[in-house]
Amino acid sequence: MAEYAVTFVLDKLTTLLAENVILIKDVKKEVESVRDxxxxMTAFLRVADAAEDSDPELKVWVKQVRDVAYEIEDIIDEFMLHLHYTNGGCSGFLRKLIFSVRNLKNHWEIASEIRSIKSRMTDIALGHRRYQYSFNVPNQGSDLPSHGGGGSSRGGSSSRGGSNHSDRRGDALLLEEGELVGIENPKKQLVTYIVEGELRLKVVAVVGMGGLGKTTLVKKVFDDDLVKKHFHNYAWITVSQSFNVEELLKDTIHQLFDQMKLPVPEAMSTMNSNRLKATVKDFLRHKRYLLVFDDVWDIHSWEAIKHVLPKEDQGSCVIVTTRFMDVASSCSVENDGYIYPLNPLSEEESWILLCQKAFQGNLCPKHLTDICESILRRCGGLPLAIVAIGGVLSTKKESNIDDWKKLNYGISSEFDGNNQLECMSKILLLSFNDLPYYLKPCYMYLSNYPEDHMIEHNTLVRQWIAEGFVKLKEGRAVEEVAQGYLNELVNRSLLRPVKTNDDGSVKISCIHDFYREIILSKSRDQNFVTTTTERNMVWPKRVRRLSVHGALENSEVKRYGARLCSLLSFSVSDPHTISSILKLLKSSKMLKVLDLTGLPLEKFPEIILELFNLRYLSLRNTWVKRLPGSIMKLEKLEMLDLKGTHITELPVGILKLQHLRQLLVYHHVLGSYIPYDYVHGFKALRGIGRLKSLHKLCFIEASPGSNLLEEIATLTELKRISITKLRTVDCELLCSVIENLGKLCSLGLRVVEGDVLDLQYLTSAPPFLQRLYLGGRLANFPHWIQSLRSLVKVYFRWSRLSDDPLQYLQDLPNLVHIEFLEAYVGQKLCFKAGKFQKLKLLGLDQLKALRSVIIEEDATPLLEKLVIQRCNLLESVPVGIERLSSLKVLEFFDMPDEFISPLSPEKSGDEYWKVANIPEVHHSYWRNGCWEVYPLDGTLANEIFGNIGAPIVTTQEQRNWL
Structure with missing residues (x-):
């Protein structure tokens, strides 16, 4: 993290020196000296950042560097803030005079502060040179690693402090089978795969987060009697983070030759890597071998290994364990291999393992059951965590329930004082230390979020960008780079995907509790994020980011706002806490990120207008009804999220926000089913075309007589736009506007009820369009949709098409999701043989004349979810549904009893066989203001919604809720 802090402030210093900020000569010289x-220090910091946890003195030095970097950042921000204020407020000669005096004063102040920083840096530099010598790290000046947005680069790793990890990995290899839980099925699957089937070389990659038991599982496979008999030669090679390819090859040679009781080649000690590789390859040629490469950390390691493997049809196999999905993919792709993602233990398996470790296999005492269940939830099915916690619990007296409660509520505090938990922490910490410097602050930023919080990736990306964590890369938008960062965290198993978008990208994820504990600890040590989870908390000396979870005391707020750069709130409803937050904002002039999502605010807090530095502002799901005209003061604002508020008009002042990239202003109408006017946006604002930086604009209402469409045509950076209240007379111009928006990925259009959405004028649609939402009657199917090779999702609502729309959609190569709501007036829908090869989600709602759905052979082979609702004339489930082997969920909403009865096994339904193999089949009815959900056996499953106004907006969202 120190490397990131230094790199970040170097960027600021470079900007300060390069831009048109007039600095007096002495100040400029001091700034240049500090920058140099x-x-x-940066090259050395790459090593020091990872090694500081194992060297207390080094940790102090790294902290000193980080603190200096933060202070320099604060000085620059304050200087720029003073320049901002001295530039306004007066005019003419008086203004120039006041500006000159104030500006000179600012220069004197910054010169004095920089000289003080320089003096401290002289002392720090002495420590730098001492540690640089002891670590033997070359001084490389400003040769910084490039920023990246994904890929296989690994950074921040160090060979120091790795022995503990190796020791624990050795412990995993010594476990007896009887000590293991949940290993039987995975072991059986892997053994079957590697000893049966084709004779080609097989490569198996076992992938998962640290602590899941990858090494333990593969070792049991490796030692299995059937496996030993099947292979002629075998070797187990531990790779780990820091490995020497020559030493790895020598280890392999020793194992292979010793197994055959052959002497190793005499010249092996002097062989280079090429000769060593040739020796291994020659030995393995024409043999059936099994090699395990345990703990492979990057693609480059695999590239160094794979060339020793003879690709012969001998039935040989290579098993790789790794934490990284890109490594697993690289290992398996060339050999058409097998990726085995190792999953956490189930609740039942977790409980068995905990009892095995905490109570020596006996039952958990009843008075401790609730506490143990709570502790187990924190473990999240991670065997390493369960074993470590179980070992700690085994030392507690069962009669002393207070000790058990303390451990439950204070697991994080136990990390530093308990050997077993410390060992677990070190293993998990390896993944954090291995992160490139630019990903460390991004990952630590997750400590803002409460435990078990579902992290929305769009929101997280916007916050990262506003904080300045994401650096521009040539030819790529900053959002794309940030998405690359997210992908890399998911790839490294540091974020667990919870929900994906239709294009396969992750939409929502969460972080394992124990990884969260690690970054919480890091955040506390480095004053990166301060979290208020309880009253009377002990505040650190410096607060840079504040996350309010529930309560914030009045007495503390004024002291800690001066250096604050982000403030996020979660589940805040207490009026005193809201008052404290607003008071805190008065002293938080440096704030970049402000997220007040869900606060019961009725008025826009005027204090926000004084936050000159603000880049990100979210008032999502508040009760705010209007924005002040003086919103123009927030001239650096890039993201404004007003989703779920009651705002329907925007002030003219918003047109001054030239950096605005995302403008979200809309709220949904709640109800059991989606009404025609299901979303309310904001009225068209004359001059909206001035916001040239806009990437997202949702939802804007087309007012009669306005020149909205002409202005939208000038917003050529738009990637997502939704326009409502269009009229038929607008359609010809609308089509020409859409043709001009070449970067568009998502397009939503809806005409006023009763008008026709005529899109026949469109001849060339945006080539990268992925999501298309059309609302309102269509005279004909828009034939240009057939050319959208990137289209992933399409919604047709109230279209009332007379032709079967499937015939126009069936050849789109990437179409994953289709929703029809009152979109078709015909009696039959037919999915032709071999068509819709990528379709996974299908929703059919209120197709009033529909009588039959036919799915021909080899059509929709990947369909996973099918929802049918209010299709009252439909005679039966789709013909051919029994062939859909991928179908996991089948849901019916408000379908007639005569449709449901033949599917029920209790009523001897003659069509039950068609859906018998589908894991989840439900039918639901909206009754008395709530959804009643029934499985096929007819019993009431549960009440999902308890009051009128259930927040169901689309068919997809109904699936999410249910």
Missing amino acids: ELER
């Missing part, structure tokens, strides 16, 4: 010294 920081650049000299």
